[in-house]
Amino acid sequence: MLSIKNLHASIEGNKILNGLNLEIKPGEVHAIMGPNGAGKSTLASVLSGKDDYEVEEGEVLFNGKDLLELEVDERAGEGLFLAFQYPVEIPGVSMTNFMRSSLNAIREYRDEEPLSAGAFLKMMKERSKIVELDASLTKRAVNEGFSGGEKKRNEIFQMAMLEPKLAILDETDSGLDIDALRIVSEAVNKLRTPDRSFLVITHYQRLLDHIVPDFVHVLYKGKIVKSGPKELALELEEKGYDWIKESIPA
Amino acid sequence: MASTPTISQDKNTVAFIAPLTHTSPSLGESVRQQAKASLAEMSLPTRKVEEWKYTPLRTVKKRVYQNYASHNAIDITPFLIEGIDVDFLVFVNGQYQAELSSIRLNGDTVYISDLGSLSAAGKVAFEANFGSVANVDSDIFAALNSAHAEQGVMIHIPRGQVAKAPIHILHITDANGDALGMQHRNLVVIGEQAEAKIIETTHTLGSGHTFRNAMTEIIIGDNAGGEYIKIQRESDQAFQVDRTEVKQGRDSRFSIFTFTFSGELMRNNLRMRLMGENIESHLMGLYLLDGNQHVDNATMVDHALPHGMSNELYKGIMDEQSTGVFSGRIHVYEDAQKTNAYQTNRNIVLTETANVSTKPQLEIYADDVKCSHGATTGRLDESSMFYLMARGIKEVDARKMLVHAFAMEVADNISIEPVKEHIAQLIESRY
Numbered sequence: 013m014l015s016i017k018n019l020h021a022s023i024e025g026n027k028i029l030n031g032l033n034l035e036i037k038p039g040e041v042h043a044i045m046g047p048n049g050a051g052k053s054t055l056a057s058v059l060s061g062k063d064d065y066e067v068e069e070g071e072v073l074f075n076g077k078d079l080l081e082l083e084v085d086e087r088a089g090e091g092l093f094l095a096f097q098y099p100v101e102i103p104g105v106s107m108t109n110f111m112r113s114s115l116n117a118i119r120e121y122r123d124e125e126p127l128s129a130g131a132f133l134k135m136m137k138e139r140s141k142i143v144e145l146d147a148s149l150t151k152r153a154v155n156e157g158f159s160g161g162e163k164k165r166n167e168i169f170q171m172a173m174l175e176p177k178l179a180i181l182d183e184t185d186s187g188l189d190i191d192a193l194r195i196v197s198e199a200v201n202k203l204r205t206p207d208r209s210f211l212v213i214t215h216y217q218r219l220l221d222h223i224v225p226d227f228v229h230v231l232y233k234g235k236i237v238k239s240g241p242k243e244l245a246l247e248l249e250e251k252g253y254d255w256i257k258e259s260i261p262a
Numbered sequence: 263m264a265s266t267p268t269i270s271q272d273k274n275t276v277a278f279i280a281p282l283t284h285t286s287p288s289l290g291e292s293v294r295q296q297a298k299a300s301l302a303e304m305s306l307p308t309r310k311v312e313e314w315k316y317t318p319l320r321t322v323k324k325r326v327y328q329n330y331a332s333h334n335a336i337d338i339t340p341f342l343i344e345g346i347d348v349d350f351l352v353f354v355n356g357q358y359q360a361e362l363s364s365i366r367l368n369g370d371t372v373y374i375s376d377l378g379s380l381s382a383a384g385k386v387a388f389e390a391n392f393g394s395v396a397n398v399d400s401d402i403f404a405a406l407n408s409a410h411a412e413q414g415v416m417i418h419i420p421r422g423q424v425a426k427a428p429i430h431i432l433h434i435t436d437a438n439g440d441a442l443g444m445q446h447r448n449l450v451v452i453g454e455q456a457e458a459k460i461i462e463t464t465h466t467l468g469s470g471h472t473f474r475n476a477m478t479e480i481i482i483g484d485n486a487g488g489e490y491i492k493i494q495r496e497s498d499q500a501f502q503v504d505r506t507e508v509k510q511g512r513d514s515r516f517s518i519f520t521f522t523f524s525g526e527l528m529r530n531n532l533r534m535r536l537m538g539e540n541i542e543s544h545l546m547g548l549y550l551l552d553g554n555q556h557v558d559n560a561t562m563v564d565h566a567l568p569h570g571m572s573n574e575l576y577k578g579i580m581d582e583q584s585t586g587v588f589s590g591r592i593h594v595y596e597d598a599q600k601t602n603a604y605q606t607n608r609n610i611v612l613t614e615t616a617n618v619s620t621k622p623q624l625e626i627y628a629d630d631v632k633c634s635h636g637a638t639t640g641r642l643d644e645s646s647m648f649y650l651m652a653r654g655i656k657e658v659d660a661r662k663m664l665v666h667a668f669a670m671e672v673a674d675n676i677s678i679e680p681v682k683e684h685i686a687q688l689i690e691s692r693y
Contacts, residue, residue: 060652061651061652062648083651083657084648084651084652085651085652085654085655085656085657085660087652088651088652088653088654089654094652096649096652099649100643100645100646100648100649102646102649102650102664102667103667103671104666104667104668104670104671105663105664105667109663110650110653110663113650113655113659113663114650114653114654114655115654117653117654117655117656117659118653118654121654153667154649170653174653174654
């Protein structure tokens with residue numbers, strides 16, 4: 013599904029990713045944890061195609077395609093989804109218009125017919141229930157005036173609509189209270205399928221009580237320094253990131 | 263009384279105004295004389311004049327714009343707005359076209375006429391109100407218009423009446439030969455507790471140079487309501503000066519929209535005088551230019567008495583080398599306590615070479631007021647673009663969505679749904 017080999021990336025001359033390797037197979041849930049500044053969000057940005065970052069070395073294959081050569085919108089067309097850490101407010105663009113444009117653009121990319129208005133609205137209604145998003149929110153402008161929790165739920169709602177092959181959740185749990193966290197996690201769990209993979213980026217172990225990963229990786233100074241089963245997250249929680257820092261030769 | 267040109271009027275000005283001064287309007291004699299006297303002492307503004315600093319006239323003032331009536335056969339259908347029934351008055355090359363116009367929906371209770379066909383009562387109403395809102399010596403264009411504009415429209419909504427259908431004033435300019443000059447004058451009187459909605463559109467056909475000098479006076483009576491929507495779609499050879507002055511009575515509500523979709527040099531002067539208590543005013547503007555087009559919106563709001571509210575929102579999307587100016591003066595007089603006055607000018611520049619100069623000017627002499635102004639000019643928001651594209655939307659479509667959303671914030675305030683839809687389509691077809 014996703015194969016990252018020796019990825020090096022920098023922003024304005026500062027090296028952030030430093031030879032990162034990662035392999036994700038269909039249906040797997042991988043969690044990436046790490047202290048602030050380790051490069052977690054940079055990884056999400058590079059994969060989704062944000063152009064502030066310069067990839068200096070390495071290769072990323074997504075279902076056999078060179079991901080780094082694709083435009084941002086093409087990556088979505090290929091089935092990549094990023095749940096934003098900071099979802100953007102877009103005044104004047106309604107959620108409905110946004111989602112319809114998004115869904116139909118992706119369908120067009122895949123040579124599929126656009127969805128009829130009726131089928132689309134039915135889908136909006138059904139999928140918004142998964143994240144317990146109030147139907148009135150879908151009538152409003154994208155993220156405008158949404159609370160922090162609503163914004164994050166809206167990201168997962170979009171994921172439910174777009175049915176990606178690989179979803180990257182970039183600190184989706186940050187800033188969520190336990191109720192919102194539960195809603196978001198349950199929605200993600202409902203969307204798990206044998207084909208769909210997840211890359212869950214988080215600073216906190218708590219999320220992984222709800223979304224149970226197959227693998228946990230520790231990112232530090234731009235590379236993965238430790239990988240293990242889900243228990244690694246608990247060990248990290250207990251011992252803190254200093255344990256990792258100390259165990260890595262400078 | 264023959265006016266004697268004084269030494270203060272320069273040669274350029276004499277040549278520029280001469281072809282437009284042959285008319286001798288029969289109504290409004292005292293205002294006309296006063297305007298002629300002012301005109302004789304005025305010259306076309308140079309960049310040294312503060313109000314014209316960013317809108318140089320050096321190119322247009324060298325042209326000689328003559329009025330001529332000859333034009334090709336005109337089909338007005340494409341210029342009417344779909345989906346609404348209106349009473350409409352058509353002007354071609356500045357001349358009223360009775361056979362193309364249709365005034366039938368509003369009936370006898372509302373008075374609508376071109377200035378050339380005023381009834382006896384229409385003449386009385388005209389004489390009573392002409393020149394009562396705008397100063398003829400605001401600038402040379404106001405003087406020129408007040409002295410010599412013969413063509414125009416008079417609308418009078420008597421006390422307590424509501425216009426059943428919107429009134430559409432439709433200007434079509436067909437300039438294929440020499441530079442064409444036109445003057446136009448509107449006088450709108452909405453009586454106490456009366457209401458009306460007016461649309462005024464300007465279109466240019468043909469490729470010749472044109473100059474339109476238009477002036478509109480609007481009087482809104484106590485507790486009356488009105489909406490005035492201007493849609494400017496002129497050619498790249500079109501120079502237009504529009505001056506609209508509005509006087510509102512107590513408890514009245516009025517919204518005015520200025521949409522500028524194209525034009526070579528478009529100057530819109532707008533002045534709102536809030537002359538009573540508890541007045542609500544909305545000044546809305548949207549300009550979408552490209553090429554070497556230029557627009558200058560010069561607005562003034564005077565709050566004379568307490569509890570008034572003025573809400574001003576002007577937005578621009580500037581492509582290629584187009585340039586814009588927005589100046590907004592708000593004057594809150596000493597007696598105008600509890601005034602709320604808001605002003606916003608936001609611009610998106612799509613290229614490095616497009617630009618907008620913004621000049622807010624707040625003069626507040628009352629102490630218990632809420633006034634704010636804000637101005638921004640920048641590129642399309644990159645994080646929004648990325649967000650849309652990350653959801654699979656192509657760059658070109660993402661840009662379209664953002665531009666449309668930005669522009670529609672202005673049009674969304676229009677109360678006539680088909681007109682809003684018309685504006686949405688005009689925006690849509692642009693990007």
